[in-house]
Amino acid sequence: MTPAAQAALLEVRRIGKRFGGLTALADVSLTIRSGEIYGLIGPNGAGKTTLFNVLTGLYVPDSGEFDFAGRNLSGQKAYRVVEAGIARTFQNIRLFGNMTALENVMVGRHVRTRAGAFGAILRTRSTRDEEQSIRRRARELLDYVAIGKQANAVSKNLSYGDQRRLEIARALATDPKLLALDEPAAGMNATERQELRRLLQKIRNDGVTLLLIEHDVKLVMGLCDRVAVLDYGKKIAEGEPAAVQKDPEVVRAYLGGALP
């Protein structure tokens, strides 16, 4: 099965976003296919996180649109995007710091559960069953990312690597089709990176498409099926990692112009 034969999961068409005089994104188009690991790289300030924020509903794009799983989601509220199946993690970890690891993941189940105020007050049978299934699923996910032992630890007291894993578990709790990870390996040592890579491959093998912003070239090259390179808000290259790495535009963006 070649990637080209697979269906497009996310189709981004000419997305633009400006902040005052600064053009953060200019006509960025890209297509992510179901089941692949897609890398988004580029120098600092290239617009990667801005694109993430647009795709996850935190920013409304100024122009362009994007379809996800056949639905136009551009400019939709964040909770709608999550409902449609895009989950994310943050570059600077944003856990609910004073809640336990388990509670964090349980919050992630919010969008897939229904119990309202009256169900909670009357503690109806369906509410109790739902609550139990939330708890069960949250425990499973903690085991899945290998921090099951930390379930009752307060999340801000977890080690850095475990916090990253917890954020992934919390995002997975929303049952995403596409998991968007903003620099998941930042601040990790070599061993942790190896483990992270295995975890991400496992997630992909379990049927979740991955979009990942990453600086670590080795990780991106080894993990991603395709990468896109952003520079000053524009996409300057896209393709298989090995090819993109040799692209003269990309070399220029990272290293500056050729020596005279």
Add this chain to the structure above:
Amino acid sequence: MAKLAMQIERLRSHRYAPWIGLACIVLALLALPFALASVGTAWVRITNLAILFALLSLGLNIVVGFAGLLDLGYIAFYAVGAYCYALLASPHFGLHLPFWVILPIGAMVACLFGVLLGAPTLKLRGDYLAIVTLGFGEIVRIFLNNLSQPVNITNGPQGITLIDPFRIGPLDFSKTDVLGGAALSGPIKYYYLLLIVLVVVIVINLRLQKSRLGRAWIAIREDETAAQAMGINTRNVKLLAFAMGASFGGVAGGIFAATQGFISPESFVFVESIMVLSMVVLGGMGNIWGVILGAVLLSFVPELLRYTVEPAQKAMFGRMIVEPEVIRMLLFGLALVLMMLYRPAGLWPSKTRKREFEETEQE
């Protein structure tokens, strides 16, 4: 000594220990009004007021303690509930509906006001929200003060008098009944009623806290952006916090109007909002038991002072040197300073709140 400790430990770990403990508390609460009445009926009234404030604090705790939305105009919902009751059960309009009809109406109208306040202010955070809610509280009070013209709805600053007391069958809550040899005065009947309402409200709060909704509230308080990114519809969930908190205020207000028999805008001034907020903060935001403790302490201590400061000074100096009111404020200030120094998270904080303050201490 060691043997005694072991005995106690054995008793504590006994299967029935929690039930016996609960039974003792229930008995004590049931006997309390009679003990208080033997000292003076005023103390039963003070206790009733303390329970009312506990109800208010529990309502505000949903908004401030769980969802983290600072509301400085909470007393407005209390006012709405009280006026609902007063208008529907007094000679003012000649309506005399029974209380079990009015209380749900009061809760619903207060809920509506909660949404009315919540909807336009949802995008505001922190200080800005506090200012708007403060303004809202004042607007409601000023409306009540002035809605006597051109059509007399609230009777203005004179307030509404002769409000009906509660009636359950033959039991009239304004009169004393003799039941099985024991004299049940009006305040004692209200005490039992308030106790039942308080238990119901506590159960509702406990259940909400440990639900999908409660987690969403706490998540919003912790990090609103992350909560959005987890698929929480923050607008609706925050609105729900406002609405639920307001309904509790509305119910409390209705009972307040009935117990007092008279209400005026005077009862719903800004200081009252601050008072309820102080109860929530003093007891420990987010923790239901802490909030109740705060409400009870802040209702009783001023009254205790009123009854002790004057005689104590007379006995010591032969005359009164410092007014009880002044001493009360001095002690209030002292208590605030001590709290900030030693228990910044409240007397009995919730676990998550306590962690928050631990963090700031480390930094």
